[in-house]
Amino acid sequence: MIIRRTILAAGLAVAALAGTTALASAQEVVKVGIVLPMTGAFQSNGRQMQAAIRTYVAVHGDMAGGRKIELIIRDDASTAEQALRVSQELVTKDKAAILAGFGNTPAALSAAKISARGKIPQIIMVAATASIVDASPYVLRTSWTTPQMAAVIGQWAPEEGDAKTFISIVSDYGPGNDADAAFTKSLEAHGGQVIDHLKVPLANPDFAPFLQHVVEKKPDALFVFVPTGAGAAFMKQFVERGLDKSGIRVVAMADVTDDDILNSMGDPALGVISGGPYSASHDSPQNAAFVAAFEKENNGMRPNMVAVSAWDAIDLIYKTLDKTGGDASGEAFVAAAKGAELDSPRGPVSIDPDTRDIVQNIYMREVKRVEGELYNVEFRTYEAVKDPTH
Structure with a gap:
């Protein structure tokens, strides 16, 4: 009887230990x-x-x-x-x-x-x-990836937009250089032309001299990429220079009309076309x-x-x-x-x-007022887009 009790106690101890180990693992x-x-x-x-x-x-x-x-x-x-x-x-x-x-x-x-x-x-x-x-x-x-968006925008612009000649304005760092290269390659492959490439300093950017150059060159449209958060400053200076009334359109990467700041950009953002992977109004x-x-x-x-x-x-x-x-x-x-x-x-x-890398839809969007607020409203979907550089 003593032996049986000892064996039973040992078995219970092992079971308890196993349970504790399983709980610790979980x-x-x-x-x-x-x-x-x-x-x-x-x-x-x-x-x-x-x-x-x-x-x-x-x-x-x-x-x-x-x-x-x-x-x-x-x-x-x-x-x-x-x-x-x-x-x-x-x-x-x-x-x-x-x-x-x-x-x-x-x-x-x-x-x-x-x-x-x-x-x-x-x-x-x-x-x-x-x-x-x-x-x-x-x-x-x-x-x-920056090229993932830029290549789609470059395809859409000459095929479905009404702009053929562009000036590219991008922030001067890795993603900006990627955006300029991918947009240019795609645009020119689909019948458009980039007539100038402008690189804006990443730190404390002043867009005024670059926009003055745009006034002189008179392209159909601008291709724009700046980091998230800087789009408001760009659009403000775009309006201050009177370019919103010039007929020169803005076709941008999604960062420019970022949902986080879009409402604060106000009416100057209305009608801006952009390409990107997401809109809060999706x-x-x-x-x-x-x-x-x-x-x-x-x-x-x-x-x-x-x-x-x-x-x-x-x-x-x-x-x-x-x-x-x-x-x-x-x-x-x-x-x-x-x-x-x-x-x-x-x-x-x-x-x-x-x-x-990620594979995803890229959407072309237009800034519109919806129930009193500004949103990037999707109007064209490019499905399952991969990064074009790999």
């Missing part, structure tokens, strides 16, 4: 280090990204793949140096298994060194230079639910394309961990994320299994 935390530009030149991106992340967790909770997800947000102050430092700290001190965020190209490229060396999955929420995915085999992107049940949740969690704030990209980045992380059973190691995570399909508020998106 509760083991996956830490995601999120590097955002909360201060500095790109802080409007950081604000939208943080708001979207907050909304996603409010809607979906903090569990994926049977494990608790801990999101650790750090400010990179919109600089590559700070992005590198905080990314390193997130991996070495905080033990983050995944890196995400990155509101500009230099920040994304600096962190890619850590991603490549440590085999850390790195999810790009905003940075749009096409070559970023080549910087580490563990980089995945849920935002867009007509789908998924987007209606997203906008409602976003506004509820963020004091009525309107989401922009940065917000929807951040939402999709967290969705990709959750769904990939569900596939891997919580395994966040670089090889397993990236293999599971390749080919992933997301039912996004912007429409169907997927991760190209060959390039790890």
Whole structure:
């Protein structure tokens, strides 16, 4: 009897230990280090990204793949140096298994060194230079590439718009150069012509001298790319120079008529055509639910394309961990994320299994007043667009 009791007690102890181990495994935390530009030149991106992340967790909770997800947000102050430092700290001190965020190209490229060396999955929420995915085999992107948008605009403009001659005005850094090159190649392949290429300094831009050059050259239209947040300054100076009455049209990248600032741009923005992956007015049940949740969690704030990209980045992380059973190691995570399909508020998106870049619809939109507010109203869809440089 004593022997039987001992065996029974030992069995119960093993069962209890197994149960404890299973519970510990289920509760083991996956830490995601999120590097955002909360201060500095790109802080409007950081604000939208943080708001979207907050909304996603409010809607979906903090569990994926049977494990608790801990999101650790750090400010990179919109600089590559700070992005590198905080990314390193997130991996070495905080033990983050995944890196995400990155509101500009230099920040994304600096962190890619850590991603490549440590085999850390790195999810790009905003940075749009096409070559970023080549910087580490563990980089995945849920935002867009600049050529992905610019090439579609270059196709649409001469075929369906009434503009044949353009002057290109872009911010003088990686994404701006990408935009100018992709737009020019696509436009000229479809019968249009870029008669001049103007590069505006990224820091403290003054568009006045460039717009004066436009007055003298008299193109049919301008192709414009400036970072999110700078579009209001461009349109203000466009109107001050009287170009809104000149017949010269603005055909822009979506950053120029950013949803976050569109209402503050006022009447000068009406009629501006742009191409991009998302509008807050996108007509789908998924987007209606997203906008409602976003506004509820963020004091009525309107989401922009940065917000929807951040939402999709967290969705990709959750769904990939569900596939891997919580395994966040670089090889397993990236293999599971390749080919992933997301039912996004912007429409169907997927991760190209060959390039790890995003495939998505690009919409041509026109700024219109809808129920007293300005929106980018979609009027043409180009489906399943890949980055044209890969």
